[in-house]
């Protein structure tokens with residue numbers, strides 16, 4: 332990667348003027364996420380060598396056994412954001428409640444809240460399959476000068492000012508949007524810099540890949556069962572190929588590049604679906620729409636869902652526009 336490629340730092344500064352809010356705070360926030368991503372990437376890459384694999388021994392608010400790498404990534408992102416006097420609050424998939432952060436002048440001057448899934452795809456950590464980090468950024472709605480409240484976190488996804496993910500895979504990439512398209516940056520580990528490798532990423536309007544945990548098939552709503560059968564039928568561009576990594580970030584990333592659909596429907600074991608609206612679905616839905624794709628719970632646009640609790644789960648269908656519309660058509664026709 333030569334110096335002719337733009338670095339992420341340069342790109343952030345160059346595009347600052349296109350942000351909805353002009354001050355440099357959002358740039359500094361994005362740069363902090365860039366730093367934390369590098370630190371976590373370093374640990375992920377040598378996970379097999381250092382004692383950071385396996386369970387940490389605690390159970391998180393989701394009722395999941397926390398992995399050591401989950402805990403480590405959570406600490407790194409929270410520390411990095413807290414130390415830089417830019418956010419007034421953080422909510423993490425690994426934390427029971429949101430964390431209120433006062434500005435250094437003790438006057439609650441910071442304007443942004445960050446919601447984060449520090450390590451997505453936790454079931455893949457120990458088996459060397461790609462995992463990710465997901466982030467979602469909002470401008471606070473409560474007055475500056477006052478402590479952050481739950482209201483600042485329970486905003487509709489359509490209010491996001493930025494969202495993105497880091498995928499720790501064959502290469503490490505940071506992909507994000509500030510509402511002006513989606514751009515992907517690849518980390519050059521030798522130099523420690525992210526370079527613009529995937530400008531203006533877009534979802535192909537349709538594709539031939541479907542990603543769903545078919546092990547839960549019997550549990551799925553009838554509409555989803557019918558759509559999966561549709562994907563498997565012999566036809567002009569079908570059957571589609573089934574690809575499911577079990578890391579939302581990795582499945583989404585592949586489908587955005589090649590064209591495809593990811594689904595995590597509800598089922599008897601997950602009556603509201605498994606994925607968290609605030610940390611997983613809203614940021615991926617914002618990216619999908621910014622890349623010309625689509626996202627819903629089968630009926631309602633994900634970004635229009637009014638959040639009611641920090642760790643709420645929702646059914647999630649996301650990907651190439653025509654494929655999501657087809658799945659929604661089956662849900663309308665056959666329902667639950």
Ligand SMILES: O=P(O)(O)OC[C@H]1O[C@](O)(COP(=O)(O)O)[C@@H](O)[C@@H]1O
Pocket residue numbers: 395424448450451452453454544577578579580605606
């Ligand atoms: O193993 P399942 O039930 O198919 O779930 C896999 C899905 O859950 C996730 O791992 C989310 O859960 P975590 O954030 O706890 O990892 C997604 O990344 C993935 O798509």
